Amino acid sequence: MSPDDETPITRWGKRLGVLIAARTAARAAAQRTPVPPGVGGRQSDGGGSEVDPSTRTVPASPRAEALVAGLLLLAAGFAFAFTVIYIVLSGDTQLLGIALGGALCLLAAACIVAGKFVVPQETAVQERGLLLDEEQTEEVVEMIERGGQGISRRALLAGAGGVAGAAVVTAAATPLASLGPTLSSLHETPWARGIRLVDDEASPYLAADIQIGTFYTALPENSDPEAFGAGLLVVRLPAEFIHLPAARRDWAPRGILAYSKICPHAGCAISLYRYPTYAPTSQVPAFTCPCHYSTFLPGEGGRLIFGPAGRALPQLPLMVDSQGYLRAAGPFYEDIGPSWWGVRRSES
């Protein structure tokens, strides 16, 4: 039987439907039957545990057997179709899924119908053994302890064994240290005074390229862009939004500011920037990290105004060279990236 052989499928489907409907109806009827008061087999509270729930019925149902056979053959058809689809259609994902998933579901249906309507149905009672057998336990303890008969310096031996064990385990664990370098300066960045800011295709940014109202991602020239501290956020702000601390007054030539792109909370790249479109009602420009929504003000030295970050966004001092290119005017004066025990925090 093949899967596109319509009539038998419909017939088997109907039989299955009838079977399920009949069973449901029978169950519902059984539940609705009112038990006349004072009559019926319901056990009294005291006698509940004396009930023997064991039953065994042998169904001998040729119709159920035929249904199982039909389901099995249909499953074979689907499984065969999987191979055909794999070879002929070079693996269309949807069709492959339907074929193999369908075959497995039909096999499942065959097993469940067989388990419920073809084989003998039995409710059995099995006794649980005791887990704790006092005598056995005592014997085990005694047998083990007998192995130490005649030893006089028990504590010494146990102590020495413990020390040896601990030393060997330590020795075995020590090479784990070679998995990583010894912790030194964790988040060195490629940024230093004079390094030009380039875009992700390595062409350098002119100060004139930086427009108000959007942000730019900058990377260090001639340096690994995959380094954690490589990425920068660059924005230009009008003077009214810039309120940097006194020490950073000359970090923003022509109103252009640069910050580490790595959020000091959990290390994601910050990629949301809000810029006021209508000054009277909008809020000041801000960066937001898309992972946990820490929000920082580029106009105020990266101050955090919302979210879980425990530090401000690190700022990189900028300068514009004689040809108009943007360059770093120094390194980062604090650590970029997430906080840790030895993180270098900004003074402000």
Added chain:
Amino acid sequence: VNPIDRYVHRRFVRASRAAEQRVGLAAGIKWTLRYVFPDHWSFLLGEIALYAFIVLVGTGIFLTLYYIPSDTQVIYHGSYPLLQGEQMSEAYRSVLDLSLNVPAGLLFRQVHHWAADVFIASIVLHLMRIFFTGAYRKPRDLNYFIGLTMLMLAILEGFAGYSLVDDLLSGMGLAIAYSVAISIPFVGGQLATLIWGGPFPGSSTFWPRLEIVHVLLIPAALAVLITLHLAMIVRQHHSQFPGPGRRERNVVGTPAWPAYALRSIGLLLAVAGVLFLLGGLIQINPIWQWGPYHPYLSENGAQPDWYIGWLIGALRLMPNWELVIAGRTVIPNPFWGGVAFPLFVFAVMFAWPSIERKFTGDLRRHDLLDRPRDRPLRTAIGAAFLSWVVIVFAVGSTDRIFYRLGVSYTLQIHVWRAGIWIIPIVVFFIARSACRSLQRSGAHPLRAWQGAVVRRGPDGRVEVLADSPDRVVPPATEPPVGTVPGHEFKESPRRRPRGCAE
């Protein structure tokens, strides 16, 4: 008897004798065939987890044959036009090729991903069943601890699995994982550099490490623990709900052979079948849309797999506290949500059996399960604790709620920061009164009304007018007894016609 049957029977006897002469297992096989499984749907949740694990191993073997654990940067020239000329890691390219060029590759990858989600979901539901029916009590407390350990390993395993792909989404996840590792007080920095082989994004040895953790170390640990879990169940037998003829010292249900074996194999095939239908028809993690990861890139509105949602939620909900003493950042912020919160949740679950024992003084062995209503205090505490975790989980979707419904993100965070302490208290009282009311009424929340209608005559005698036929009759000989005030076991009125108890 027809000759074919007779022939088959003879061959079967001969084969059995041959096997018996060599290994002699007849007694064990007889015992196995007669092993009794109680019939209750909630006992299948653990089986679903087991069967999802089998699907994971099968599909996972296929995937390992194609995956390359390497961060070497290459330029893509494959079949997907939108990524032509992009720089990416070899790992990401190998998964792209597996998904787009290998016949049935995408099917197996998507089935694997769906199976992981179903695996952990069924473990969590199974855990809830174990908790609310008191199945973690002696003698099953050890097995409960094994189950909790497996849940922790499964979450780690799932996270390692989707991190291997090195697409933009998984790279962001690894950056967060690194931040969480580095945030552990005192040792975090060294620990993270050990795991990653250096500061983030790590050395090139990190990728083979992550792969071996995902395809060997954690799966092997899970396989060992699953074996222990099942061996322990077989030794103790399944627990069961109270019912006619069911006692602490017996199990009533379907023997393994033949009916239960067929049904359980049916469940295995059904789990696999549904997973293949999901994997074939419902797209999951379309990595070619995310693009390759670079530390300076990220994606907006990204959501992790569901079982990481509670950790994202905890990281988002936490105020920006960092403990700084004398210039040293002792507790960096991600520690709260990424380490302290999940450890606390698991610590509470590990400690619960002994906490309960301390309050009830109940040291006896229990093989009959409680219905949740019969232990209002436990059920209420469990529901409150669950709601506490579920709120944190829901906070993981606050950005999606903002995008979809326009509810302000900051407002949501402020509301949940209060709600997380108020809602569990409300849930506690609702759950407790629901339990008590169910005990009184005898109704089943999911079934039709069950109980008895009685009339008290002028002489004070009570007459039963109507009674539902399948009410549970409790075992009168071994009533479970508790000793905590407000937690005493009262024989539920459901077990007696209403009005008779007083």
